[in-house]
Amino acid sequence: MSDFQLTDLEKIIAERAAAKDGDSWTVRLLARGTKKVAEKFGEEAVETIVAAVAKDKSDLRDEAADTLYHLLVLLHSRGVKLDDVMEELSKRTAQSGVAEKEARAKSKKKAD
Numbered sequence: 001m002s003d004f005q006l007t008d009l010e011k012i013i014a015e016r017a018a019a020k021d022g023d024s025w026t027v028r029l030l031a032r033g034t035k036k037v038a039e040k041f042g043e044e045a046v047e048t049i050v051a052a053v054a055k056d057k058s059d060l061r062d063e064a065a066d067t068l069y070h071l072l073v074l075l076h077s078r079g080v081k082l083d084d085v086m087e088e089l090s091k092r093t094a095q096s097g098v099a100e101k102e103a104r105a106k107s108k109k110k111a112d
Contacts, residue, residue: 006072006082009072010075013026013076030073030077034077037070040070041067041074044063044066044069048063050063051063
């Protein structure tokens with residue numbers, strides 16, 4: 001088991017973004033704007049789905065890593081911290097997934 005955590009990756013992304021090193025994929029991607037970052041995240045998510053459906057474990061592992069990286073870059077581009085996402089997930093685990101989804105749907109209907 002690796003000691004590497006998503007928080008480590010989040011820190012690396014923030015450091016590279018701040019350094020503005022032209023050789024960094026992170027910097028180049030962020031320079032293109034949030035829309036392009038989001039598109040790249042979507043592309044990687046689709047590639048992850050394709051690998052999962054193809055039942056190729058090594059491709060799925062690799063594409064999942066790409067997807068997680070690009071998700072963290074997307075969060076960074078919008079100023080959302082991984083801790084905030086983890087806190088939200090923690091709240092959601094306090095109830096069943098079905099109850100949580102129903103509560104969100106009711107809340108959304110009230111907002112509309």
